[in-house]
Amino acid sequence: MCGIVGYIGHKNAYPILIKGLKRLEYRGYDSAGVALISEEGNLNVYKAKGKVADLEAHCQEKDITGYAGIAHTRWATHGEPSSANAHPHYSASGRLALIHNGIIENYLTLKENLISRGFTFKSDTDTEVLVQLIEHIMLSNSLPLLEAVQVALHQVIGAYAIAILDREHPDTVICARQSSPLVVGLGSDNEFYLASDTSPIAEYTDKVVFLNEGDIAVLQLGKKLQVVNMDNVKQHPKVKQIDVTLGQLEKGGYPYFMLKEIFEQPDCLRNCMRGRINVDADRITLSAVIDYRKRLIEARRFIIVACGTSWHAGLIGKQLIENLCRIPVEVEYASEFRYCNPVIYPDDVVIAISQSGETADTLAAINLAHEAGAFVFGICNAIGASIPRQTQTGVYIHVGPEIGVASTKAFTGQVTVLSMLALCLAAERKTISAEQYKQMVSELTKVPEKMEEALKINKQIEKLAPIFTYAKNCLYLGRGYNYPVALEGALKLKEISYIHAEGYPAAEMKHGPIALIDSEMPVFVIATRDKLYEKVISNIQEVRARGGRVTALVTKGDEQIRKLADHVIELPDTLECFQPLVASIPLQLLAYHIAVCKGKDVDRPRNLAKSVTVE
Ligand code: M6R
Numbered sequence: 065m066c067g068i069v070g071y072i073g074h075k076n077a078y079p080i081l082i083k084g085l086k087r088l089e090y091r092g093y094d095s096a097g098v099a100l101i102s103e104e105g106n107l108n109v110y111k112a113k114g115k116v117a118d119l120e121a122h123c124q125e126k127d128i129t130g131y132a133g134i135a136h137t138r139w140a141t142h143g144e145p146s147s148a149n150a151h152p153h154y155s156a157s158g159r160l161a162l163i164h165n166g167i168i169e170n171y172l173t174l175k176e177n178l179i180s181r182g183f184t185f186k187s188d189t190d191t192e193v194l195v196q197l198i199e200h201i202m203l204s205n206s207l208p209l210l211e212a213v214q215v216a217l218h219q220v221i222g223a224y225a226i227a228i229l230d231r232e233h234p235d236t237v238i239c240a241r242q243s244s245p246l247v248v249g250l251g252s253d254n255e256f257y258l259a260s261d262t263s264p265i266a267e268y269t270d271k272v273v274f275l276n277e278g279d280i281a282v283l284q285l286g287k288k289l290q291v292v293n294m295d296n297v298k299q300h301p302k303v304k305q306i307d308v309t310l311g312q313l314e315k316g317g318y319p320y321f322m323l324k325e326i327f328e329q330p331d332c333l334r335n336c337m338r339g340r341i342n343v344d345a346d347r348i349t350l351s352a353v354i355d356y357r358k359r360l361i362e363a364r365r366f367i368i369v370a371c372g373t374s375w376h377a378g379l380i381g382k383q384l385i386e387n388l389c390r391i392p393v394e395v396e397y398a399s400e401f402r403y404c405n406p407v408i409y410p411d412d413v414v415i416a417i418s419q420s421g422e423t424a425d426t427l428a429a430i431n432l433a434h435e436a437g438a439f440v441f442g443i444c445n446a447i448g449a450s451i452p453r454q455t456q457t458g459v460y461i462h463v464g465p466e467i468g469v470a471s472t473k474a475f476t477g478q479v480t481v482l483s484m485l486a487l488c489l490a491a492e493r494k495t496i497s498a499e500q501y502k503q504m505v506s507e508l509t510k511v512p513e514k515m516e517e518a519l520k521i522n523k524q525i526e527k528l529a530p531i532f533t534y535a536k537n538c539l540y541l542g543r544g545y546n547y548p549v550a551l552e553g554a555l556k557l558k559e560i561s562y563i564h565a566e567g568y569p570a571a572e573m574k575h576g577p578i579a580l581i582d583s584e585m586p587v588f589v590i591a592t593r594d595k596l597y598e599k600v601i602s603n604i605q606e607v608r609a610r611g612g613r614v615t616a617l618v619t620k621g622d623e624q625i626r627k628l629a630d631h632v633i634e635l636p637d638t639l640e641c642f643q644p645l646v647a648s649i650p651l652q653l654l655a656y657h658i659a660v661c662k663g664k665d666v667d668r669p670r671n672l673a674k675s676v677t678v679e
Contacts, residue, residue, distance in 0.1 A: 363439070
């Protein structure tokens with residue numbers, strides 16, 4: 065939540081900052097702002113309520129140049145979305161400007177203290193408190209800015225990634241992180257970039273430093289990157305090479321990132337399996353399983369912690385691991401897990417699933433697992449993010465940057481990694497036969513082709529979508545492996561079209577939700593041919609008997625359900641456990657087209673942000 069960009073070098077910072085904000089807009093888009101030090105030595109701040117385009121329009125007539133600048137796109141926590149609450153915030157004298165991603169939990173205490181000393185505030189934000197505090201410490205103790213930042217951060221409780229400009233030192237940007245991500249890019253020409261993730265930096269350099277917890281970095285022209293901690297102890301940052309192409313960061317002709325990412329899925333899954341599945345030998349090799357074989361196969365229990373879509377992938381992971389490996393698995397919302405005093409044994413394996421690798425609740429759940437002595441395994445997409453760095457081992461899903469706020473390719477990537485993990489462990493534990501293993505591995509490699517076939521129904525779904533735009537409520541039903549698919553389909557619809565939707569296990573319907581069914585209520589049923597097929601047909605009959613309107617996702621060639629449902633969407637057949645990978649596609653497309661019909665901003669749904677770095 066909130067995106068941070070910074071630049072210091074010999075180019076005009078403004079266009080770099082605006083472009084960077086656009087790349088980070090998925091993290092928040094209720095207001096935006098930039099601060100630059102002009103050639104005359106003025107520290108100018110420009111802010112606007114709304115999206116980055118509104119900030120650009122606000123700045124259009126102005127001649128904005130500067131070689132040091134910071135910028136921010138906001139997802140409101142403290143204070144409504146407004147120009148006053150937008151970042152950067154000035155210090156009392158106007159000498160400093162600061163941007164912040166995170167939450168200063170004790171900001172009220174700090175604010176009251178400053179008010180008692182005569183300070184006044186122009187915004188309702190916790191961020192303004194921090195910049196005033198830093199300046200107050202700096203001026204009242206005659207400290208250099210770096211030291212004042214260190215003293216101030218010792219007083220702060222909460223999460224932050226911050227960047228500060230000082231009018232008196234136009235050759236320097238100071239930044240710091242604690243529980244919110246920050247990456248420094250090392251440019252070729254004595255210049256530094258700074259951002260919440262690598263997407264605004266990748267265009268200029270492939271050399272980055274992912275700041276660690278508690279790091280404070282000084283980006284000074286003509287000097288090497290200097291990193292210290294809050295106690296001024298020198299840190300030794302590792303420079304990493306990133307591999308992000310511009311094509312991955314742009315829409316490539318699609319109207320929205322979400323549609324691009326839906327269509328990318330077959331190739332994403334190929335990338336996810338590349339080097340891990342040996343097609344000739346029908347064998348899966350995951351280095352995490354080789355390195356930690358004993359710890360994993362002898363686990364007393366797996367606990368999956370995740371949020372949102374990643375939690376849905378976890379529910380599929382539970383079925384895969386329990387069915388194939390006979391290891392008990394619990395799936396927990398990270399946000400609940402962290403506060404429910406969970407029983408965690410040292411011989412448990414905790415699997416943290418996260419696209420961004422920065423979700424605050426999932427990170428907190430990981431900390432809890434570490435404290436209990438459990439082994440922690442990460443499944444992430446964003447390379448170098450906090451979760452992969454705070455887990456003992458893990459597997460990247462390698463689906464490339466996911467920019468649409470509604471997660472699509474990350475979900476199928478996560479399910480693919482969980483499938484490979486379950487198969488690897490099943491082979492090690494000998495809980496499935498060699499033949500079964502071979503057949504399943506081979507089928508998994510065919511899933512991308514089947515997804516390509518499923519994507520061909522895009523036009524059919526586009527035509528179908530308008531009839532659902534009137535709906536106030538929708539029900540998604542599925543059983544077994546398809547139950548999490550129903551949950552995920554409902555979440556996609558809710559988040560981008562704002563239609564209320566519920567996912568339910570089909571048989572649970574008669575324990576309550578059946579009361580909602582009438583001719584106004586579209587019911588989407590995932591009814592592919594699997595061991596519960598006949599039972600799902602009975603569930604469809606129950607909906608029909610109450611006047612419900614059924615759209616069924618069926619296995620290609622299914623004539624039985626065609627006679628019962630109002631609409632059918634045919635899917636290529638695959639093994640039951642891989643069906644979620646194929647069945648998710650029409651539900652993603654359906655949510656997408658319904659939202660487009662309703663005129664919604666698919667990539668930037670209201671109130672949401674891609675990366676939930678606050679709890
Ligand atoms: O980055 P993470 O996978 O940890 O994010 C978890 C959720 O915030 C995320 O899946 C969210 O539910 C998406 N908007 C769903 O489309």
